[in-house]
Amino acid sequence: MLSFADRQAVAAAYEVVAKQAGKPYRIAEGNSIAGTGQAGITNAFEETLWSPGVLFEYAKIGAVGFNFHSNDWNSFNQWDAYAAFHFCVPEAQFTAAYSHYSTADGIPAPAPVPPPPGNQFTSQYPVRKIQALYYGMLFFAQATGHQGRLLPVTLNTTANLKAWATLDPTNGEVNIAIINKDKSASGSVQLTVPGYKRGLVKRLLAPSFSATTGITISGQTFDGSQDGKPVGTEYGEFTTSENGMFEVSVGPTSAFLVTLKKRDRDQDED
Numbered sequence: 001m002l003s004f005a006d007r008q009a010v011a012a013a014y015e016v017v018a019k020q021a022g023k024p025y026r027i028a029e030g031n032s033i034a035g036t037g038q039a040g041i042t043n044a045f046e047e048t049l050w051s052p053g054v055l056f057e058y059a060k061i062g063a064v065g066f067n068f069h070s071n072d073w074n075s076f077n078q079w080d081a082y083a084a085f086h087f088c089v090p091e092a093q094f095t096a097a098y099s100h101y102s103t104a105d106g107i108p109a110p111a112p113v114p115p116p117p118g119n120q121f122t123s124q125y126p127v128r129k130i131q132a133l134y135y136g137m138l139f140f141a142q143a144t145g146h147q148g149r150l151l152p153v154t155l156n157t158t159a160n161l162k163a164w165a166t167l168d169p170t171n172g173e174v175n176i177a178i179i180n181k182d183k184s185a186s187g188s189v190q191l192t193v194p195g196y197k198r199g200l201v202k203r204l205l206a207p208s209f210s211a212t213t214g215i216t217i218s219g220q221t222f223d224g225s226q227d228g229k230p231v232g233t234e235y236g237e238f239t240t241s242e243n244g245m246f247e248v249s250v251g252p253t254s255a256f257l258v259t260l261k262k263r264d265r266d267q268d269e270d
Contacts, residue, residue, distance in 0.1 A: 008057060015062040027058055029069040037082030044132050045206035045215055047082075049181050049255060051136030052143070056164045056177070060150060068133060084137065085228075086129040091121040130222035132206075135215050139204050143177040143257050146170045159185035161250075165193075174260040180250050183209060191246040196260040201237040201248055204255040 002010070011027065018025035032050055033042050041047060051068070058066050070083035148166030151174065155163045160182035166175045174196060178189055202218040213223050220230035239246050239258065248258055 004054075004057075008061060011058065011063065012061040019062065024064040025062055026065040026067070027063050028067050030054070030066060031069050031082075033082075040210045040212075042082040042133075043212050044209070045211045045253065046132075046209050048132045048136040048139075048204065048206065048215060049179055049209075049253065051133055052140035052177065052255070053162050053179050053181075055137075055140045056150075056162075059144070068137070082131065082133070084131050084133040085127065086131070087125045088120050088122045088128050089125065090123055094121065127225060127228050130225060130228065132212060132215055134222065135204060135217050138217060139177070139255065139257065142202070143175045145175070148175060161185070161189075163189075172262050176258050176260070177255065178248070178250055178258075179255040181253060183252050186251045187249070188247050189250050191248065191258065192244060193241075193246065193260055194244060196246075196262060197241050199239045199246060199258045199260040201239055201256050201258045203237075204257075205251075206253070209253040 015025045031037075031042070032047055037043065055066055068084060143164065144166050146168050148168050151165040151167055153163050153165050153176075155161070159180065161178065161180045164177045164179075167173075168175065174193055176191060176193070180186075204215075204217050206215040215221060215223075216232070217230075219235040220232040222228075222230055225231055239248060246258065246260070248256060250256060
């Protein structure tokens with residue numbers, strides 16, 4: 001089985017071919033565990049922290065997009081237990097999809113089975129559950145808003161920690177994503193970014209690495225959401241530089257995004 005580094009090397013080679021052909025390069029299918037998933041990993045906060053790192057890694061080699069693969073009709077009673085979103089599906093759609101999946105290889109379709117516990121048939125598609133994967137996708141989207149350009153980063157640590165930075169072309173803001181997958185390391189992260197004086201910190205947190213509920217981003221959660229909108233009050237922490245350096249605390253198995261704004265005239269006159 002190829003390691004992640006090996007897969008990146010293969011992907012990078014194809015990116016060169018796409019560039020020579022003048023075509024955008026996109027990873028069409030990928031996820032943390034092939035086939036289906038594993039409880040406590042692909043439906044947990046571990047997946048949350050893994051996913052934005054993967055997106056950054058492929059963006060670095062030139063990919064313009066990445067599709068997290070979700071087979072809605074698989075071996076889990078024809079439901080993907082580890083998809084980013086779960087919906088309450090109309091009975092007719094459930095039956096049609098089940099039959100299509102079963103006959104795709106010419107095998108006669110058995111009688112449709114009922115949806116898994118906790119689901120319900122409905123006339124529309126209300127949200128049933130938003131999984132851990134989506135928090136990581138949202139974190140990455142916030143870190144790369146307006147097609148932000150990746151900036152070079154120098155990282156000095158022995159912890160299982162990654163740092164990524166982007167420049168927002170619309171307003172000159174710098175977004176720095178710190179992802180700490182270390183289960184024991186914690187402390188202060190010191191960030192040196194010349195020309196910036198103030199910023200806003202938003203955190204990605206959970207009760208534990210294996211938590212499937214209680215995940216929050218900027219203080220909000222999707223637990224109990226009926227319409228896909230976050231629940232709770234959004235909040236962040238203001239930070240200012242001291243002698244050109246920002247210092248932000250980080251705990252084990254957590255992440256944060258700090259958005260740095262350029263100095264303005266009023267601040268320079270203070």
